[in-house]
Amino acid sequence: MNRGRPRDGKVDEAVSAAVREILDEVGYQQLSIDRVAARAGVGKAGIYRRWRSKAEMVFVAVVHGTEIAPPADLGGLRADLTALVEQIIVLLSAPHARKALPGLIADIAADPELATRFAGTFIDRQQNVLARILERATHRGEIGSGSDPVLAHAQLLGTVFVHLFMLGGTPPSDLPRRLADAVAAGLDTPE
Amino acid sequence: MNRGRPRDGKVDEAVSAAVREILDEVGYQQLSIDRVAARAGVGKAGIYRRWRSKAEMVFVAVVHGTEIAPPADLGGLRADLTALVEQIIVLLSAPHARKALPGLIADIAADPELATRFAGTFIDRQQNVLARILERATHRGEIGSGSDPVLAHAQLLGTVFVHLFMLGGTPPSDLPRRLADAVAAGLDTPE
Structure with missing residues (x-):
């Protein structure tokens, strides 16, 4: 039919x-x-x-497909982190993401099942990319092996989120470089 | 009548x-x-x-009155920052704030007038407290005078926000100390 x-x-x-x-x-x-x-x-x-809910449906349409690319090796930790921050800003500033994300996060905060799915895709993917950047920096001798990608990722994502959704809009153009420098300085020092 | x-x-x-x-x-x-x-x-x-809107009404009832106390001088930058992170966690984890904040931030992100009011109270107050902590640290010679309280505050607030509202709930108990150390390391080095 x-x-x-x-x-x-x-x-x-x-x-x-x-x-x-x-x-x-x-x-x-x-x-x-x-x-x-x-x-x-x-x-x-x-x-x-x-889809179980509106949030799940929007999540799949807007966020799920968004990939943080495995970062090119730019030869140094600060350059790699700057590029990652730039990618996160582009991802969160995309028109649909910008409109959907704050409301979606409100639903995620109230729905443990959706939170798990969000953490297992959006967050995991970014943490993995950051973990590769930190590994490369460890091999270069720029940082020690004790650096925690989860804390560093929460700093990067959270700082961008605050700028985009709490401070009213457009992050300063030097945010990627300055945030990358600040986070890099907080990582484990080389052995 | x-x-x-x-x-x-x-x-x-x-x-x-x-x-x-x-x-x-x-x-x-x-x-x-x-x-x-x-x-x-x-x-x-x-x-x-x-009140202009539901968001404005909830903001005043739940967030507006919440004070970050002027921090006691604990004698060192890292201790002062740790205490500030602990305060931010308590503030954002309070039952009513926890229920209201994500939805409120979604409304704030969509309403420039409310965003200005939120930035002028909740955010300003925290930035001012952090600025005093950084001033004290500058006087002690722990950091240089070029440290940016806005970036450092966005890192502190954003990292706590990600833990509470995107990573599903309870931040690790050592988050205040580790986040304070990471942010302190990224501040301007002493002259």
Whole structure:
């Protein structure tokens, strides 16, 4: 029976596109599963079969696919960290992420299952990239092997988050370099 | 005309108490001005005369009154910073703040006027306390005078925020000391 609805993999695509459009138009708070279903031409049941909640649906459409690239080796810890901060700023400033992230984080803070999924994708990926940067710096003899990527990552992500979402918008252009320097200075000193 | 409603300063008190109760019961997303008005025994018009929005009302009830104390001089930069991180954790982990803050920050990120008010109270107060800690450390000769309290504060607040609201809950007990050490290491070196 063809009811003019997208099927299979096409549903994910249609829903993601609808989520992004509606985020642009009305933001995260006003986005509802009803509205997304209508825009995507998908039944509500089809949406609930795939995603547990609005937050889960938006997360997949906006955040899940966002990759922090494995960083090129720029030859030094501070340069590598600066490039990583630049990537995090680009990721969090992308129009859809910017509109969705604060509301999404509010939902994540209230939903342990979603928090686990968020930590296992978005956060893990960034921590792994940072861990590789720290390994390279350890091999170069720039830092000791006792540096903690979890703390350093929380400093990088948290500082960018505060600038973008609490201090009202555009981080200073020298933030990547200055934050990279500050975090690098706090890492384990070489043996 | 006595309609059995609280008046004048009593309205603020009744509304703040109602906001806190309703946050405990249903969280920030489900809290509405209607619900607060009914619980506080206050007319909706009276609420809208005082606060522009739900976010503004919750902000005043939960965040505005929260003071970061001027820190005791513990005799050293790292000890002073550790005490400040401990205070920020306590402030953000308080049951009402914990329930309200993520949703509030989502609203702040979408509302420049509220963002300005938030920056002018909550953020300013913390930056000022940190600036005093850095001044003392400069006088002691522990750091140079070029240290930036805005960047250092964003690192402290952001790292605590990530631990509480993105990494799922309870920061490790050694976070204050380790974060203080990391941030201290990134400050301007003494002349």
